[in-house]
Amino acid sequence: MSLNYDSALEIYEPTLGLEVHVELNTNSKMFCGCATEFGAQPNTQTCPVCLGLPGSLPVVNKRAIESTILIGLALNCSIAPFSRFARKNYFYPDMPKNFQTSQYDEPICVNGSLDVEIETDEGNKVFKVEIERVHMEEDTGKSLHVGGSTGRIHGADYSLLDYNRAGIPLVEIVTKIVPNTGKYAPLVARGYVAALRDILRSLKVSDVKMEQGSLRCDVNLSLSKRGSGVLGTRSETKNVNSLRSVERAVTGEIVRQANRLQSGEKVVQETRHFLEESGQTRPGRSKEQAEDYRYFPEPDLVPVAPDGKWIEELRKSLPEKPAERRKRLQQAWAVPDKEMRAMVNAELLDTVEQTVLLGADPTRARSWWLGEISRIANERSVLPTDLITVSDVAQIIELITKGELTDKLARQVVEGVIAKEGTPSQVIAKRSLKVVSDDSQLMKAIAEAIAAAPETAQKVRDGNIPAAGALIGAVMKLTGGQADAARVRQLLLKHLGQ
Amino acid sequence: MAAISRDEVANLARLARISMSDAELDHLAGEMDVILGAVARVQEVAGADVPPTSHPLAVSNVTRDDVVTPSLTPEQALSGAPASSEQRFKVPKILGEE
Amino acid sequence: MSIRDNAWQMAAALNNKEISAVELTNQHYEQINAVDKDVHAFLYLDKEGALLQAKEVDKKRAAGERLSPLAGVPLALKDVMTQKDVPTTCGSKILENWRPPYDSTVVTKLKDAGVIILGKTNMDEFAMGSSTENSAFGPTHNPWDLTRIPGGSGGGSSASLAAFEAPLAIGTDTGGSIRQPAAVTGTVGVKPTYGGVSRYGLVAFSSSLDQAGPCARTVLDAALLHQVIAGFDPKDSTSINQALPDVVAATKKLDIKGMKIGVVKQLAGEGYQKGVENKFNEAIAELVKLGAEIIELSCPNFEYALAAYYLIAPSECSSNLARFDSIRFGLRVGDDKVKSAEEVMNLTRQAGFGREVKRRIILGTYALSSGYYDAYYGSAQKVRTLIKQDFDNAFAKCDVLVSPTAPTTAFKIGEKSNDPLAMYLNDIATIPVNMAGIGGMSLPCGLAEEDNLPVGFQIMSPAMKDDRMYLVGGALEAALLSKWGKPILDFAPKLAGSK
Structure with missing residues (x-):
């Protein structure tokens, strides 16, 4: 008899661990001056350094260091007074030097935390997720597998490599183990990644586009028998690429591992891949012997030793924390919890705030962006802000408030603006949409x-x-x-x- | 007893991605044993109180500004490649993901 | 004007328009044509590029443009430095026919200074060796005795100087690869302070030890070349952002009265050839005559330097040489459309690397692997600290340190090639300098009585005080020249066909 999610959790307690890789949005790469444009023609953004040509040497991008320190500060980390790069040695064709320049035992930020608020049966509850480290490293190139029946790596005839992405700065954010989340483990995992994404976005250090791979999550999960107090063997599910997938991957792994354990098998410590279609994970290629990364200090780079002054300057530039900002706006606009969450989930908080800052009534701003405009955007699979500008919406709301437009008329104005008939006033004039006030x-x-x-x-x-x-x-x-x-x-x- | 076995050398060759014939492995295992015997003396003076030096220079924070500089042309980038196709480096099939 | 002149004399002749850069370059190619079949100093000659460069210099000089002091003087470049579109092999089959798409910073500086790059010189594969026998393209022969090694790894560069194929050369020194070849060929070689010369474009053997430097027939020539290639490079994070002291002025000073010169007890005695010690002591006597104070001192941890070096250098090289994987450049072996990328990589590295390179990669892989890191790589790093401390203590008591450069004169080709440990001992006196990142120079101090072969005298100076070794070296060279009556290379037998 197989266990389902609920019955699995009656017997087992999950322990989470999350590793998030963030591509920074610097203009140039981590160790060379090549551009970092997404989607450029293959191998047009490469040089001797990021191709790992013999004789080339790396030089660290200052903004990458500052971005990483900012992330550390925003996650309440200590910034190490002395930190170093190390080489992680392993061979892989998409890695030009066959070592990754990363950080090992001397990362730049350590010991932080992030509060994750999720809805539970007993109302909203905050889980404190502790951060072990935040460190800098570099991305790899991309491979394209050609031929074979599936087009996947297995069965391919040959592979083609593009090194445009090689050397783009990556920041890895690693949590400590997250215990005692119980049945909320999937929601905590999702909530953590969402909260982290909000912070990164507020810091303006990354595009945080999961679908483009600029934010990638690895989920570590183990189960322990309730009451045993013994941590189980963990699996590591790689490259989970949406918030929903994070939640599903955790759920799927809980069920998979519980069933293995229940049938007397062991959980294997391994890397697994998340399958978007089924929500299941499958094992990666099993290695006969464990890799030995032979880390050692990178001799081509000197240590990063940020002084107090540098750190304080960066600290002063930190924006308001997303969670605090949310609370402040909720109070100021008098928005109920549910509406607030809707706005956040729709990623329209910034847009609504900008609209309000232009003088619009908060309630109206919210309902226009989340209502009519979102509806049309959904139909067309675009973002609401791709359809109409914040200032146009603010102007329309102002006319409603003044009584010059009714809601019904305003809808037509919005429609006209979206149809590129002109500015709101041009649409009003063209369509004669004035309120009859005579x-x-x-x-x-x-x-x-x-x-x-x-x-x-x-x-x-x-x-x-x-x-x-x-x-x-x-x-x-x-x-x-x-x-x-x-x-x-x-x-x-x-x-x-x- | 030998400081290093033939199997260990075979495993190192695997880590270093160098194919080796049995004869090569036998020969190298013997040499490695002698060399390791000689270099192991570093342990005699390396007390816990001695800090390691990984680099002769004592400088830190050498960085560059985040400015884009010209890349190679794709032709230059691919000029040394043993094989290329579709403006990409062409390699035999890759087994498995990392 | 003769090709046996020194570089500074050639520079003067060019400046006085007694000879053109094109003529001077052609004269050197003639000499190369005549003797290099026997010496085999060069792996590649870029005659077309060199003559183009020479024409350019002549044109500028004719136009009255201000030129750098060495403009128009030819140079031999060790094949470990990248030169755009010119083959760069590092003496390895794995890089055969690779033409880099970029210039190393040293090459950029040489070109900017109008120095004519004749071609690329032979070396031990990836600079791993002390005899140039480890080149995949055959050994270089010592012009003093063609059956003997020219030192290594930069044997091609030093031999080209001793055979008058070039008046200047670039070498790189990881454990002695500039100084030891200079010693056994009767030439001058300088390993600058680590970070003094950019490593950008120097194909790395051991990043924390590698340093490029000048090779020449006189100390002054070396100083002039040193000035051309030195300086901060934003492309090399480990380059020092500080001006090189005036090494040319230091060389010309010739006054070392009152200088304190330390003789390191540990760099003598057992393992050192009798004639080497004798010549070294005679040079010390010259320094005393010049008014220097000799202080004998002890650097007890130098005893461990060789062992530490043969852990650190292989560890770094095991990682540095990982990029030779048959994908982006260089050799590819075994691609039959069936084998995987991994298999092809393994076969390429098997076929492309020579025995010494494989030996060091495997040794380094071992020293860094989990379970052995602390005992080997970690301990070696601690020894490095102790060696630095020894130097600090020594330099607190004296201005420079001196020793023989190499324990023996040039040995026979093949004599040590099957005994790695015996081969490693050649570097025993040069390695401490690299471990501490300080400056070191070798200049000839006579011929050993047993074999009539040149002996090298090593001068070590504190970091960024490179002028001190030039000061002492210049003074000693002048004293020895007047004692001998002619330059040491004039004692060498004439090569067949040589001018």
């Missing part, structure tokens, strides 16, 4: 509506105020939706003696 015009429509439904009008006269709704609706229809419903109501009730 009372005499409205009175004419009211008279018409009453004439068409005399019985309803009588009900209102007799004190049945809710019955006025139908008449207001009729007036709105008659004015083509360009009337302010509140004004219509006011005039109508007055006209009927109410």
Whole structure:
């Protein structure tokens, strides 16, 4: 009988560990001046250094060091007064020098933490994820496997290598083991990566695009029998490339490992690959013997020893922490928890804030971006901000607030702007979308509506105020939706003696 | 007893990605044994109180500004490659991922 | 003007328009044509490029442009330095026919100074060796006796000087590869302070020990060349951002009165040839006559330098040479469309690397591997600290240290090639300098009475005080020249066909 997720967790307690690789968004590579553009033609961003040609030497990108220190500071790490690069020696065709310049026992940032807030059955709960280290290293090239039936690495006839990515600065962020998450392990893992991504984004040190590989996550997971207090053997699932996949990979590994253990088998310490389609993991190629990376201090580079002044300057430049900012904005805008989460999940907090900063009402800004604009964006599979600018939305909201546009008219303005008919005012002019604010015009429509439904009008006269709704609706229809419903109501009730 | 066995040398050759014939391995194992016997004396004076020196220079924080400099042309980059195709380095099939 | 002149004399003749750079270059190619079939100093001659460069210098001189002091003087380049579009093999089959797409910083500086690069010189494969017998392209022969080694790894560079094929050469020195060849060929070789000359484009053997430097027939020529190639390089993180002291002025000073010269007890005695010790002592006597104070002192940890070196250098080389994998450049062996990239890599490295290189890669792989790191690589690094301390203590008492450069004169080709440990002993006196990153020079101090072969005298100076070795070297050279009546190379037998 196989265990499902819930029954697995009755018997076993999961322990998490997360390793995140972040590509920094520096202009040039970690150790040479080659550009770092994503998607450039193959081998157009290479030089003797990043191709590992004989005789070439690395020189560290200063901004990469500063970005890494910023990340460390934002994660409450200590910044090491002395830190060094080391060579991690192993052969692989996408690694030009056949060693990776990384950091080993002397990383630049150590001992930090990140609070991860997730929804539990008992309401929101904060899990403190402790960070072991943040260190610098370099990315590898990319290989393309050609021929064979699958197009995958297995069965390929030959491979083609592009070293544009080789040497792009990477920062590796490694957590300590995360214990006692119980059934929330998948959510904590996901929440951690999401919170980390927010921080990295706020620091402006990386594009953090998981789909392009600029943020990649490895998930380590082990199970221990409840109450045993003994940590189990862990598996390492590589390159999990979306938030949802992080959650699914943890869930999948819990179930897989629990079933193995339950049937008396052992969990093998190995590298596994996440399969996007099934949510399962499969083992990587098993190595007959463990690799021995033979780390030693990189003799071509000198130590990084940031002094207090340098660190303090960087600390001063730290932006507000995303979690604190969220709390501040939630209070200022008086947004309920659920709405706030929706905004964050939709990654529209920045956009809404910018709109509010341009004078828009927070509630309206939120509902426009998350409502109508997001709906259209979803239909077209683009980002809301690709459709319309923050300032256009702010302007439209301002017109609504002033009563010059109704919600219905505003929707048409938005539609027009998205259709590239021009600025909001140009769309309003072209489509004649002004609110009818002339009372005499409205009175004419009211008279018409009453004439068409005399019985309803009588009900209102007799004190049945809710019955006025139908008449207001009729007036709105008659004015083509360009009337302010509140004004219509006011005039109508007055006209009927109410 | 030998300081290093033939199997150990074979494993080192595997780590260093050098194919070796049986004769090469036998010969090298013998030589390695002699050399290791000679260099092992570093342990005589390397007390716990002696800090290691990995580099003759005592400088730190040598960096470059984050400025893009010209790359090689793809033709130059590929000029020394034993094989290339589609502006990429062409290699025999790669077994397995890292 | 003769090809036997010194580089500074050639520079003067060029400056006075007694000879053109093209003529001077052609004269050297004639000499190379005449003698290099016997000496085999060169692996590649870039006659076309050199003459083009020479024409350029002549044109500039004719136009009255201000030229660098060595403009138009030819030079032999050790084949471990990259030169754009010119084969760079490091004496290895694995790099046969590789033409790098870039110039090393040393080559850039040479070109900028108008120094004419005649070609690339032979060396032990990847600079691993003390005899140039480890070249994949055959050994170089010592012009003093063609049956003997010219030293190594830079045997090609030193032999080219002694055979008058070039007045200047570039070498690289990881454990003595500039100084020991200079010693056994009767020439001058200088290993600058680590970081004094850029390593960019120097194909790495052992990154924390490698240093390029000048080779010449006189101390002044070496100083002039040293000035051309020295200086901070933003492409080399380990290059020193500090000006080289005036080594030319130091060489010309010739006054060492009152200088304190330390003789290291550990760099003498057992293992040192009698004639080597005698010539060394005679040179010491000259220094005393010049007014220097000789201080005998002890550097007890030098005893461990050789062992530490043969752990550190192989460790670094095992990593540095990993990039020779048949993918981006160089040799590829066994690609039959069936074998995998890994198999082809393994076969290429088997076929492409020679025995000594494999030996050191395996040794280094062992020294860095888990379980052995602390005992071997880690201990060697500690020894390095102790050697530095020994030097610090010694330099607190004296201005420079001296010793014989090599324990013996040039030995016979083949004599030690099957005994790695015996071969490693050649570097016993030169290695401490590399371990500490300080400066070292070798200049000839006479001919050993047993074999009439040149003996090298080593001068060691503290880091960034390279001028001190030039000061002492210049003074000693002048004293010995007046004692001998002619330059030491004039005692060498004439090579067949030589001018």
